[in-house]
Amino acid sequence: MRRRTFLSAPLLLPALTLAAPARAPIAYPAVGAGVRLAFPRDHGAHPDFRSEWWYVTGALDSPQADTGFQLTFFRSRPGTAEALQSPIAARQILFAHAALTVPGERLLHAERARLLHAERAARANLGAGFSIVDCDVHIGAWRMSREDRRSGELFRLQMQSPQFSYDFTLTPSQPLLLQGDGGYSRKGNGPELASYYVSWPQLQVDGTLIVDGKRQVASGRAWFDHEWSTAILDGLAVGWDWLGVNLDGGGALMAFRMRDARRATLFAHATWRDAEGRVRQFDAADVSFTPLRNWSSARSGASYPVQMEIRIGELTLRTRPVLDDQELSASRPTAVVYWEGLVHVEGSLSGRGYLEMTGYAGRLRL
Template sequence: MRRWLALLALLLAAAAPAPAPVAWPAVRPGVPLVFPRDHGAHPDFRAEWWYATGWLKTAAGQDLGFQVTFFRVRPGLGEDNPSAFAPRQILFAHAALSDPATGRLRHGQRIARAGFGLASATTGDAALVIDDWRLQRRGDGSWTTHAGTGDFGLDLVMTPRQPLLVQGEGGYSRKGPDPASASHYYSIPQLAVRGHVTRNGRREAVAGTAWLDREWSSALLDARATGWDWLGLNMDDGGALTIFQVRDKTGGAQWAGGSYRSAAGVRTVLAPADVRFLPGTRWRSPRSGAAWPVAPVVMVRLPGGWRRLPVTPLFPDQELDSRPAGPLYWEGAVRVPGGRGYLELTGYGERLRM
């Protein structure tokens, strides 16, 4: 779940001198997810993303984290503009490499309006292109991605080992006290990754495990929310754990949720009462000044009872600052006892502007 995308959508929408009356479809329960169609884009909805994160190991045994995200936004501008440049769909991508040797993220981004074959998010199946970056789902069900800057490069193939995980109630995932605050949400955990990472001009083979999140929505965050924390964990025993909370301005949880699927495939939906984030150590960024709780302790009530999961980041500085065009957030590779995955923290350095 990458709610900060709504931020971008808000920025873009707020820029319109007079809000264009665009009807973004609402996310309603009871709409089944159909595949492979729902791997592709849903252009009517306001915001959508394809979010791949994972752990990689080099031949030398070095641990790396990676993140590749493609976003699509329908800002509601130029809906009736016949021009081929009309910004009906804006595509945006982030890529980041967490390299403990560097101690900070290497990252890059692309942004373009959809059109002219230079940037596109097609329907029917997943195929995203922004200039030279791409994320595609191949006929055999594997996902390939190519992204990078002059600083680093990612060329990866992610192959699913487990069936995809439909989140919430049949893909209808609530995000706030108001039932209208919801998204369609599914994940593909425990992907097997192979490929190459380029650092400092050197290209090396890597392998590892990844997690792909897919979400689309039109609804705004609740007005009182200031940010959210999200955790996606590939457990060592083959389970998949998703946990999130939406915070209000007191710092406490306004809403929470998630899911757990055991290695055997038994799925449990988590209610707000089943999830607690306890902040733990904070890391203060020397650049932005934000104090990120990079090592929270997460309490989750699973079928077997409450589990206490202390989270350990690969290294503390995995802050990504894409201001002023984009948000400030922390997205990093983390470990818990019995699993590893990615933690996302938003709304700490600055208040969400709505």
């Protein structure tokens, strides 16, 4: 097995209490066009950049159709402990969100549909770690990793919580999809408002799902995203709407828009790859999001357009959520509320995917 380089240390390493010197401004690297991404290296972490996430969503067909799952690991370089000489200084913070959408049985004694979610957080070298040469990030027993096997490469997802757990393998059925210009994905009108962005649609899911103590065999399809950046929100942006869809027949569609406080679009983009592998990119003028129906959260007070019409060039799509209440409220390391849920997509193209809506319960802070 290939040796991997990790930023990690023994968990029993004694804590060091050091006085922090005066902070100098952090020189985060900028995202720029023309960088050639290389794999598996760029599946790994990019710790110089301010923010990074590895994101997997999926729709299961068994043990129950339209069961949705999400597992996201985030890495943040907050810039608050750069000068400390401790190996456990909080220079790199890792946190993770996991969710499971349970659609509910349509039987006489039906269990209501529900969203289950859990979270973890730790600093690198103190209960968490990441590889800088391949995708391998963990917080305790939660882990997302890529492996090379004789039969080919795969990803593995592992997480556990009192209400639900899963251990999934994700097997690619098609090549990586580099978003934007070879992975350079604009998020605003300024060239610095960008991320490096890699997707892997149409991953075959197999493994084990445990819900309320019941272990079941699971299978379905998933979508993998990996992004790293320094700045993606301009001063007017409060959040974004994002959609990633595994299309019926084998294609893939990604679309997003950045929104201001009035819910007007500041910037938008979309990528469509058909089942034959042909890719089309759509600029902001060709992409629009129109709310069709809102759902309001009694917890946060936010109102989310859970059904939307999305126009992409000549295509017209409509989202239909499996469950209206797919709002996640996380508290570690800081409070954040957003809607992230499994939806059916109908219209010019059809499939299942995840709709993510941030900034509806207050401006998103990265």
